Amino acid sequence: MSKRCLLHLVGSVTITLAAVIGPSTADAGPIIYVAGAGNEFGTLDLTTGDFTQIGTLSLSSGNTIFGMGFGADGNLYGLDSTQPGANLYRINTDNANASLIGTIQQSAIDASVDAAGTMYALSRGTDAAFYTLNPPSTATAIVGPTGITSNGLVAVNASGTQVFAGSLNPDTGATDLYSINPTTGVATLVGSTGFRIIDGLFVGGTLYGFDFASHAIVAINMTTGTGTQVATYSLPNGDFINSSAVVTPRIAVPEPSSLILGLMAVIAGGSIGLLRRRRGPTA
Numbered sequence: 001m002s003k004r005c006l007l008h009l010v011g012s013v014t015i016t017l018a019a020v021i022g023p024s025t026a027d028a029g030p031i032i033y034v035a036g037a038g039n040e041f042g043t044l045d046l047t048t049g050d051f052t053q054i055g056t057l058s059l060s061s062g063n064t065i066f067g068m069g070f071g072a073d074g075n076l077y078g079l080d081s082t083q084p085g086a087n088l089y090r091i092n093t094d095n096a097n098a099s100l101i102g103t104i105q106q107s108a109i110d111a112s113v114d115a116a117g118t119m120y121a122l123s124r125g126t127d128a129a130f131y132t133l134n135p136p137s138t139a140t141a142i143v144g145p146t147g148i149t150s151n152g153l154v155a156v157n158a159s160g161t162q163v164f165a166g167s168l169n170p171d172t173g174a175t176d177l178y179s180i181n182p183t184t185g186v187a188t189l190v191g192s193t194g195f196r197i198i199d200g201l202f203v204g205g206t207l208y209g210f211d212f213a214s215h216a217i218v219a220i221n222m223t224t225g226t227g228t229q230v231a232t233y234s235l236p237n238g239d240f241i242n243s244s245a246v247v248t249p250r251i252a253v254p255e256p257s258s259l260i261l262g263l264m265a266v267i268a269g270g271s272i273g274l275l276r277r278r279r280g281p282t283a
Contacts (some may be wrong), residue, residue, distance in 0.1 A: 030203055030248045033076065033093060034210075035065040036239040041096040044244070046208060049217055049231035055096025060087065065098075067121055067154060067199075069113020069245045076245060077101075077135035079108040079121060088138050102138040106131055110154035110165075110199055110243065120163055120182075122150045130163075130185035144185030148178055152198035152242075155207055156182075164190075164207060164222065166197050175209075177225035191225025193218065201244045210241040 032044045035057060042053040057065060059080055068078035068091065076093050079086040086108040089098040106129060111121035113135075123129040128150045130143045146165065153166030153175060163180040165187060175197040178187040195218050197209035207220045209227060215234065218227035233241060 030246050032201075032203065032244060032246050033068070034233075034235075034241045034244045035068065035078065036235040037064060037242055038235070038237055038239040039064055040235050040239060041091070044233060044241075045231075046203065046217055047231060049215075049233040051233060051235050053236065054093070057089075057091070057096055057098045059089070059098055060100065063087070065089070065091075065243045066108050066152070067111025067119075068243045069111065069119055070117065070247050071113065071119075071135040072117030073136070075136070076247075077113075077119065078243060079104070079111050079119075081108075083107045083124060088133075088135060090136065101136050104133060104138045105140050106142075109150045110152045112154050112156045112163075112201060113245065114156050114160035115158040116160065118160060120154060120156045120160075122146065122154050122165055125149065128165075130180055142185075143182070146178070146180060146185050146187040148187045151175060151196075153177075153200045153209060155200045155202055155209075157202045157205070162202075162222070164200070164220075166193070166200070166209070168196070177220060177222075179222075190222070193220055193225055193227035195227045195229075197227065199241050199243055201246055203246050210244065212240050215240060 034044045035041050039057040040053055041057050042051055044051050063080040063082050065078040066081050071077050076091040078089045078091050084107055085103045087103050088101045091098050107124040108121045109124045111119050113119045119133050126149045128146045130146050131140045133140045148167040150165050151168040156163045163182050165178045165180050166175040169176045175193045177190040177193050179190055180187050195211045196213050198212045200209035207222055209218045209220050215232050216229040217231040217233055219230050220227050
């Protein structure tokens with residue numbers, strides 16, 4: 001066998017084994033979890049609007065989850081509608097069991113979480129306070145007053161550099177989109193969404209909102225505020241979406257086994273030895 005053939009054989013076997021081994025982990029597609037007005041909990045397909053129910057959230061005093069997101073520990077956390085202080089829950093994504101952690105110092109109209117696990121929320125009422133917390137801790141940090149009365153939309157991008165909120169415009173009956181300064185909390189008007197958005201979230205670089213009346217799934221232009229309907233969602237009993245969260249799961253891929261690594265070494269070593277015998281001793 002020629003040197004060229006042997007090298008080709010070794011390279012082919014190595015590439016084949018590498019393809020079989022693959023990386024140790026890989027990203028699956030994002031999963032959207034939503035909670036409805038009737039405490040329905042499940043996953044939502046943003047493209048079709050199909051809802052798959054996992055279970056029903058059991059919350060104290062008949063409250064509902066007004067905002068949620070995944071913490072740094074990988075668990076899903078939600079703030080409920082209790083006033084004056086919202087309750088923080090840990091939500092099991094497998095069976096919808098909600099475990100009460102404690103009460104925070106602020107009410108919540110909605111909440112969203114960045115990739116680092118920091119939760120951003122707005123309080124209920126006029127001149128809503130913009131604040132943060134880091135679940136499972138119930139300690140809150142007030143950033144500042146927003147100057148608006150939010151009707152439920154709070155969304156933050158993965159890096160925590162962009163925060164948006166919604167406020168119902170009484171003249172148009174639609175939700176106006178506001179940009180929230182993550183350092184000061186001050187809200188700046190972006191424009192009308194054309195929909196009555198009461199919850200939303202970032203998926204990748206796209207801001208989505210969920211309409212209260214028409215149950216539209218809306219892609220929102222972050223420069224103009226304009227909403228474009230992409231689908232219609234359907235929850236049991238015609239309920240609307242109160243809160244939402246996104247996660248990109250990591251799927252495990254088998255690590256290289258000692259047997260495969262050993263086989264690669266044997267093939268490579270044997271091929272080199274055969275090459276030397278074919279070439280004969282060197283001077």
